[in-house]
Amino acid sequence: MIIRGEVVVEGEAEGVALVSEEPISFLGGIDPETGEVVEKGHQLEGESVGDKVLVFPHGKGSTVGSYVLYQLARNGKAPVAIINRSAEPIVAVGAIIAEIPMLHRFEMDPTELIGNGEVVKISGENVIVEK
Amino acid sequence: MYLGEKQEKMLSGDRGGAVKKSMEILVGLGDIFGAERLIPIGSAHVSGISMRTSGEAGLNFIEEMVDRGGRVSVPTTINPAGIDLENWRDMGAPKGMSEKQIRMVNAYKELGAEPTCSCVPYLTGNKPSFGEHISWSESSAIVYGNSVLGARTNREGAPSALASAITGLTPEYGYHLKENRRGDIEVIPDTDLFGDGGTFPFSVLGYWIGEQFPESVPVVRNVNPTPPQHKALGAGMAASGAVALYHIPGVTPEVKKDPKVGETGEEIFFGVEEHEQVVDRLDQTSDYDLICVGCPHASVDELRSLSKRTGDREIWACIPRRLRDKLEGTEVFSNLRKSKVKLVCDTCMVVAPLSEMGYDSIAVNSTKAAHYAPSLAGVKVHLASLEEMME
Numbered sequence: 001m002i003i004r005g006e007v008v009v010e011g012e013a014e015g016v017a018l019v020s021e022e023p024i025s026f027l028g029g030i031d032p033e034t035g036e037v038v039e040k041g042h043q044l045e046g047e048s049v050g051d052k053v054l055v056f057p058h059g060k061g062s063t064v065g066s067y068v069l070y071q072l073a074r075n076g077k078a079p080v081a082i083i084n085r086s087a088e089p090i091v092a093v094g095a096i097i098a099e100i101p102m103l104h105r106f107e108m109d110p111t112e113l114i115g116n117g118e119v120v121k122i123s124g125e126n127v128i129v130e131k
Numbered sequence: 132m133y134l135g136e137k138q139e140k141m142l143s144g145d146r147g148g149a150v151k152k153s154m155e156i157l158v159g160l161g162d163i164f165g166a167e168r169l170i171p172i173g174s175a176h177v178s179g180i181s182m183r184t185s186g187e188a189g190l191n192f193i194e195e196m197v198d199r200g201g202r203v204s205v206p207t208t209i210n211p212a213g214i215d216l217e218n219w220r221d222m223g224a225p226k227g228m229s230e231k232q233i234r235m236v237n238a239y240k241e242l243g244a245e246p247t248c249s250c251v252p253y254l255t256g257n258k259p260s261f262g263e264h265i266s267w268s269e270s271s272a273i274v275y276g277n278s279v280l281g282a283r284t285n286r287e288g289a290p291s292a293l294a295s296a297i298t299g300l301t302p303e304y305g306y307h308l309k310e311n312r313r314g315d316i317e318v319i320p321d322t323d324l325f326g327d328g329g330t331f332p333f334s335v336l337g338y339w340i341g342e343q344f345p346e347s348v349p350v351v352r353n354v355n356p357t358p359p360q361h362k363a364l365g366a367g368m369a370a371s372g373a374v375a376l377y378h379i380p381g382v383t384p385e386v387k388k389d390p391k392v393g394e395t396g397e398e399i400f401f402g403v404e405e406h407e408q409v410v411d412r413l414d415q416t417s418d419y420d421l422i423c424v425g426c427p428h429a430s431v432d433e434l435r436s437l438s439k440r441t442g443d444r445e446i447w448a449c450i451p452r453r454l455r456d457k458l459e460g461t462e463v464f465s466n467l468r469k470s471k472v473k474l475v476c477d478t479c480m481v482v483a484p485l486s487e488m489g490y491d492s493i494a495v496n497s498t499k500a501a502h503y504a505p506s507l508a509g510v511k512v513h514l515a516s517l518e519e520m521m522e
Binding site: 032 | 152159160184185187288
């Protein structure tokens, strides 16, 4: 399956999808040292975002969350790519400064189209999902 | 988005790594929000200074911007740090965090920012004029700049405000455009609530508006706030909601110039019941170790009312260091000293490590402080008016 979105940060990437239907707060929600989701009660609590294609609707919380993405990248614990339903400034700026390929605004909701654990490849504005 | 020749060069790295990274942030945001171009700004104000909020991640990013040759190109002020930069040892702030905090402020100095360490840039020399485009983060300053001064800024985050400081540019969308600055909901407060001249009822009203209409441009009727009351009103709105701008017919500059900006057609009432609901929800304890005022940072007028206080509970007034320096040697200053009011500079009760400094609970007269202090500073909060706390 190939779905097409708009590019926020250009790049090629491939990885296993980690999908959340809930928004993610990077400040306080993800440990910048380990990449683990630490927000209590979050759907992805206990999972690691490192080396995953992270699929979620959009970010939430403090704008300082952008720095957390940057720190994850420095620690080698960042997602290899980010796929959002609709980008907002926290995650978009974080992906830009951390140089993580990022896409958003697909014809259909990517959090429904992409299944957890599926292998996803990002190329330009295309997302190729191996079903 | 259209970029001029000079801007294309900035984006491609001709003017160094910091400018390139900054342009990538601004162009990325502009594309997401449908901006057609980048416009010049008059000033920047950058948040995310405290190690309590930005942490190692923020420090590393800012130091890397310094290493990449970053330098601000417009007047730039910065938000409060996590410690009083001169008195942190006496105040019991943790050493490791304090040393990193000093590194953070020094990195901003190297970028050419003014180390104001205050959330009220408009009281420390960064006061934009009517209609001026600016790029500010710090939600309470954004509302004040847009509403009371009539300047134009979006709700920038720390990295985008820094990117604007370095390039002198911001993408033109949202509150930079006149058509997005019209009011869309009218709030009619019960004016009996505002009898005593203090900031507290305005802080509560603001918080309620932000909760009820988080994405709105509210129009508030029947009030004529003093500058400290404006500050409290806007800070409340921006703490509970994403409000960036309000109008008060006959009072704030934009609606004075064009009354149509304040016509919305939808009215909603704010009375004693709404006021009490907000206070009950935020007030966690009646017991407290410390009184903290100055969220946002206090002005001279607010300090004057404190200088007459009696009683000997520990009390902090959080203010910009520049204000303290200006006050030294004046009558207000000596009265504050007599009244045992501690002037805490460069930081505040929200971003200082209060729990690590041995405090369990604080009393505040700011809904913004009550909203953030439990999670950020790690303390319980008693919310009340200044008069009530002094009793």
